[in-house]
Each structure stands twice: as structure tokens, then as C-alpha cells.
Amino acid sequence: MKNAKLFLIAASIIVALTASAEAGPREDIIAGFTAEGAGAPNPDNGKMMFNKNYASGKPDTPGCTTCHGSNPSQGGETRTGKPIDPMAVSKTPDRFTDKAKVDKWFLRNCQGVIGRECTAQEKVDFISFMMTQ
Amino acid sequence: MSDTNTQNNKKTKRESRMVKVWDLPTRAFHWSLVAMVFIGLVTGYIAPEWWMGLHIWAGYITVTLLVFRLVWGVFGSEYARLETFTFSFSHIISHMKEIVTLRPVRHYIGHNPSGAVMIFALLLVLSIITVSGLLVLGGEENQGPMAGAASYAVSEIAAPIHSIFVVLLVIMVVLHIGGVILEGKITGENLVLSMITGLKRVPEGTAPLVHRQARPLAAILVTATFFAIGGSLLAAFATMPPSGLNHLEPNKVYETDCGDCHLPYHPSLLPAKSWEQMMATLDDHFGEDATLGADSVNEITTYLVNNAAEKWDTEAANRFKNIDPEYPMQITKTSYWIRKHHEISPETFKIKGVGVKSNCGGCHTDHYTGRFDDQKIKIPKAK
Numbered sequence: 001m002k003n004a005k006l007f008l009i010a011a012s013i014i015v016a017l018t019a020s021a022e023a024g025p026r027e028d029i030i031a032g033f034t035a036e037g038a039g040a041p042n043p044d045n046g047k048m049m050f051n052k053n054y055a056s057g058k059p060d061t062p063g064c065t066t067c068h069g070s071n072p073s074q075g076g077e078t079r080t081g082k083p084i085d086p087m088a089v090s091k092t093p094d095r096f097t098d099k100a101k102v103d104k105w106f107l108r109n110c111q112g113v114i115g116r117e118c119t120a121q122e123k124v125d126f127i128s129f130m131m132t133q
Numbered sequence: 134m135s136d137t138n139t140q141n142n143k144k145t146k147r148e149s150r151m152v153k154v155w156d157l158p159t160r161a162f163h164w165s166l167v168a169m170v171f172i173g174l175v176t177g178y179i180a181p182e183w184w185m186g187l188h189i190w191a192g193y194i195t196v197t198l199l200v201f202r203l204v205w206g207v208f209g210s211e212y213a214r215l216e217t218f219t220f221s222f223s224h225i226i227s228h229m230k231e232i233v234t235l236r237p238v239r240h241y242i243g244h245n246p247s248g249a250v251m252i253f254a255l256l257l258v259l260s261i262i263t264v265s266g267l268l269v270l271g272g273e274e275n276q277g278p279m280a281g282a283a284s285y286a287v288s289e290i291a292a293p294i295h296s297i298f299v300v301l302l303v304i305m306v307v308l309h310i311g312g313v314i315l316e317g318k319i320t321g322e323n324l325v326l327s328m329i330t331g332l333k334r335v336p337e338g339t340a341p342l343v344h345r346q347a348r349p350l351a352a353i354l355v356t357a358t359f360f361a362i363g364g365s366l367l368a369a370f371a372t373m374p375p376s377g378l379n380h381l382e383p384n385k386v387y388e389t390d391c392g393d394c395h396l397p398y399h400p401s402l403l404p405a406k407s408w409e410q411m412m413a414t415l416d417d418h419f420g421e422d423a424t425l426g427a428d429s430v431n432e433i434t435t436y437l438v439n440n441a442a443e444k445w446d447t448e449a450a451n452r453f454k455n456i457d458p459e460y461p462m463q464i465t466k467t468s469y470w471i472r473k474h475h476e477i478s479p480e481t482f483k484i485k486g487v488g489v490k491s492n493c494g495g496c497h498t499d500h501y502t503g504r505f506d507d508q509k510i511k512i513p514k515a516k
Contacts, residue, residue: 060420079421080395081488081495104425112422 005064025097026089030124031097038120046129049122050087056114064113072133088133096127154242156210156347162202163328166259169183169195170306177299187506196263199256200359208322208352208415211344212243220246225388232312235319240336245316251309258302265295272376273448275504281373285446301339377446378504384436390429394421396494399503400440401450408437411462419462465490477512486513 031043050072055062060079068084069076073091076084085092096102102123110118118126155163169191176188206215220228228246265439271279272288283291313324327333335342366494381400400408412434415423425433442450452469460466465474474490481487487495489502494500498508 058417058420058422077488078394079419079489081486081492083397108422108424111416111424 022023025099026095026127029099029102031094031125033120033124036120038124041124041128042121043125043129043132045122046125047127050129054114057111059110061112064109066113072130087130089111089131090133095130102127137202150335151332152242152335152342152344154212154332155328155331156213156465157331158201158347158489159209159213160328160331162198162205165197166195166202169198170259170302174299174303178383181510182507185305185509186263192263192266192270195259197360199259199263200254200363201356201448204359205347208348208355210347211342213347214345216440218244218246218249218252225250232319238282238337240320242333242335242339242342248312251312255302255305255309258298258305262295262298262302265291265298269295274506275375275378275447276365276506278371280371280375280460282370282376283377285448285451304441375452379440379445381440381503384432386429387436390425390433394423396492397501398464398493399449399501400437400502401442401445401447401461402493403437403442404454404456405438405441406420407456407461408441409434412437445503447503447505449503464493480515481512484513484515 018069028100030038033096050068051070053063065076067076067078068087072087075086078084085095087095089095106118110116110122172191173188173195176184176191180187188299203215205213211217225246228239232247267277268283268291269288271281271283272285272291274280275471316322317324322334391397403411411418412430415430416426442454445449453467455467455469457463457466457468464470480498484489484495493505496510496512497505498511499506
């Protein structure tokens with residue numbers, strides 16, 4: 001009995017580890033940005049981006065935190081009162097797994113917040129930061 | 134005449150002084166009607182919109198009471214019968230003169246001529262109020278048996294009639310109560326008590342009373358027949374689908390692409406021109422960049438324009454067609470929206486679950502049907 005339990009725990013740890021290392025849709029998306037010229041992901045820059053008060057885009061949305069809230073593990077709220085799921089991958093596991101959605105929202109929100117499109121490097125930095133959260 | 138008097142005198146003295154004038158059904162009718170008018174006025178003028186259900190029930194019960202009273206006016210006991218208080222025009226005028234000069238020459242056991250005019254007028258005004266109310270309910274709210282038969286245009290005529298006659302009703306109620314007080318002063322009789330006990334005093338020297346009995350069976354049969362016919366008619370009307378309330382095929386692209394940031398607004402809430410303008414300016418969408426792919430933009434624009442306010446005959450669609458030309462894309466800037474929400478405090482809009490004025494679904498639980506029923510308004514509790 002005890003052995004069986006231990007085996008199960010060990011097995012689930014192994015499965016979990018392999019799953020995280022395995023290439024998933026999120027890794028494919030990052031690989032896509034790498035192909036567009038992004039280098040190694042820099043989560044620290046992603047963190048800086050998330051917290052920065054750009055104020056160079058639309059006046060109503062000076063930063064990511066305007067809508068997403070200051071804590072990525074907690075949800076935010078759109079200006080129309082609709083709740084936004086947490087950005088942290090640990091809280092919302094399907095974050096950055098749908099290429100079309102990722103492209104749509106990076107395009108919109110970078111233009112809205114920064115006033116320009118984000119570079120491929122910025123995108124992987126941002127995603128990598130949210131993967132650590 | 135002297136023979137009958139002698140006959141009366143043989144009976145006990147008490148019996149000859151107090152006589153049952155208002156039978157139980159008449160009294161029950163009177164006080165039930167008082168209650169319904171009271172509920173109708175409170176729910177119509179004071180209570181918030183979501184009490185509409187009670188208002189409607191007060192209306193239905195009033196109709197039932199009116200039908201009953203007319204039937205009882207034929208088959209009821211003596212003083213309930215309409216014929217006992219149907220007076221000639223000159224008779225009414227001379228009585229009114231007597232009242233005004235406070236010199237009553239004649240005493241009436243039942244309704245006096247001026248009071249009788251009030252009774253008929255009240256029955257008429259209440260009929261107009263309930264029928265017009267039923268048409269407003271059907272035309273504007275798309276509810277009730279006339280939802281299919283009455284268009285919004287019908288309710289636009291019926292609504293002012295409903296309001297004006299209610300004001301008239303209030304004036305009449307005041308006059309009615311004034312008349313009761315005045316006659317009480319003149320005759321020394323407590324008429325309110327009479328309407329509770331049914332008993333009224335018979336002055337000395339009154340001509341002998343002919344007191345016809347009620348015919349309850351006939352009254353029940355006629356009332357039942359009336360409701361069977363009227364009910365079937367209304368039931369037939371009720372099978373008609375609500376007029377101008379279309380079936381809206383859900384659109385996935387609209388609901389996800391627009392619904393990601395805000396509730397998907399019902400397409401009937403703005404005219405086609407406003408939707409077109411909005412979809413052409415998504416890069417600056419109320420201060421945000423809401424750019425969409427060309428395919429999405431085309432599909433959503435078609436969907437919104439095909440189902441825009443012009444295609445509906447609901448209250449919301451008819452109201453929000455009239456946009457503020459300065460803010461053609463903002464429902465919350467229309468004069469109707471502002472008027473309907475001016476009593477809602479800014480704090481209420483900040484309650485969790487509402488958040489902003491543009492979040493219709495925060496309180497209107499049926500917003501995505503385009504109906505916006507008064508009874509479906511539920512303001513969340515502030516925590």
C-alpha cells in the first residue's frame with residue numbers, strides 16, 4: 001500500500017515535470033516570436049512592462065494595470081465593468097495558448113497603452129514574466 | 134300608504150330605523166376597489182419600476198371588480214342596482230343645487246343623484262384607465278394579452294390617456310371623499326360606517342321601502358359567462374407572439390470579439406447608422422483601441438445593422454432610435470436613458486457587478502433579449 005502511494009506520487013511528479021517541459025501551444029507561440037527575431041525571454045523586462053505607466057497611448061489606458069490590476073495573480077476589470085481573469089499562467093492556465101487571441105490583444109493593447117505595436121522581444125518578455133507568476 | 138305604515142309599525146322600532154342598504158358584495162367591492170386604486174397609485178407613482186408586477190395585478194383585479202359591479206348592478210339587492218340610482222339630468226342638477234346651498238329637501242336611502250353621477254363616472258374612468266393600461270402593457274412592455282396585438286404606436290396613444298385619466302381619478306376620489314364628508318354633515322349620518330356595516334338610518338316619514346332581493350345565481354352565471362368569453366378572447370390574443378420582438382440569432386463572433394471587453398449590447402439598442410459609425414472607428418472605441426480583423430468587422434457590422442433598432446418595435450428600440458446627435462454611439466447619452474436613470478445615484482453605478490453606467494446587464498437581467506422588462510430590474514446589493 002505504502003509503496004503504491006509513493007509510486008503514484010512519484011509518477012505524478014514525473015508527469016508534471018515532463019508536461020511542463022514539453023512543447024505546448026504556449027511554447028509554439030513563443031517559438032513563433034523567436035522566428036520573428038526575438039532573443040531569449042527576459043521575464044524582468046516583462047515585469048517592468050506590466051507595471052510601467054507608459055501614458056504614451058490612449059489617455060484612458062496609461063498602463064497594463066489600468067485594466068488588469070496591479071497583481072497578475074489577481075483578476076482585473078475592464079472599464080466597462082467586466083471582470084478579467086488573472087494574467088498569471090498559474091491562475092489562468094490557458095493564457096497565451098491561442099495564437100489568434102495573443103495577436104489580437106498584443107496589437108490592441110500595445111497600441112492602446114504604449115501607442116505603438118510591441119516588438120517580438122517585448123512579447124516573449126511579457127509572456128515569460130506571466131509564466132513565472 | 135297608511136296601510137303599509139301600519140304594517141311597518143307592527144314590527145320592532147329598531148328595524149324601522151336602521152335598514153340594510155349596502156349588501157355584502159357591494160361593500161366588498163367598494164373596499165377592494167379602494168385597495169386596488171391605492172396599490173395602483175403607489176406602484177404607479179412612487180414605487181420603483183420593478184414593482185410593475187403588482188401594478189399589473191392591481192389592474193387585472195380592478196377589471197374583475199368592474200365587471201362584477203356592472204353585473205351586480207343588475208342582479209344585486211335593491212340599492213346595488215344601477216336603476217335605483219339612475220336619475221334624470223334635471224333631478225341631478227336640482228340635487229347639486231341643494232348640496233351647494235346645504236339645503237337638502239329630500240333624503241335618499243341609497244346613492245343620492247350627485248353621488249350616483251360620481252359612481253358612473255368612476256366606473257367609466259376606471260374602465261378607461263384599465264383598458265389603456267392593458268394597451269400600454271402590450272404595446273410598450275410587450276407583456277400581457279395585448280403584447281401581440283398592440284404595437285408601440287398604440288401604446289404611445291394609450292400611455293398619455295392612462296396618465297391623464299389617473300389624474301382625473303385622483304381628483305374624483307378627492308371629490309368623492311369630500312361628498313361623503315359633506316353629506317355626513319348634512320344628514321348627520323356616518324357614511325363610512327354605513328359602507329362597513331351596510332346599515333343606514335331611515336328618517337321618520339320616509340315612504341315605505343321596496344327592497345328587492347339579490348339574485349346571486351343569475352349574477353354568478355352572467356359573470357362566469359362574461360369571463361369565459363372575455364377570457365377566451367384575451368387568451369386568443371395572448372397566443373400572438375409579442376409584436377416587434379424578433380428572434381435574434383446569436384452571433385458567436387459578436388459575442389466573443391465585442392463581449393470580451395463589455396457585455397454584448399443588444400443590436401436593437403442603437404440605429405443602424407450608429408452601429409456603422411462605431412464599427413468604422415474601432416481604433417478609437419470610447420478611448421480604447423478595439424481594432425478587429427477585417428472579417429470580424431464585416432460580420433459584426435452586418436449582424437448589428439441587420440438587427441438594429443429600426444428592425445424592432447420594442448420600447449428600448451423605439452426609445453434609443455432617438456440618439457443624441459452629438460454622441461450618436463452612446464446609449465447613456467440619450468435623453469430617454471438619462472431621464473430613466475436620473476434617480477439612480479452614482480454610488481449605485483459603482484456597486485460591484487454594475488461598475489459603470491454602460492453595463493446594462495448589471496441591473497437589467499434580461500438585457501440581451503432587448504426587452505428590458507421593468508420587473509427584471511434587480512439592482513445588486515452594495516457590500
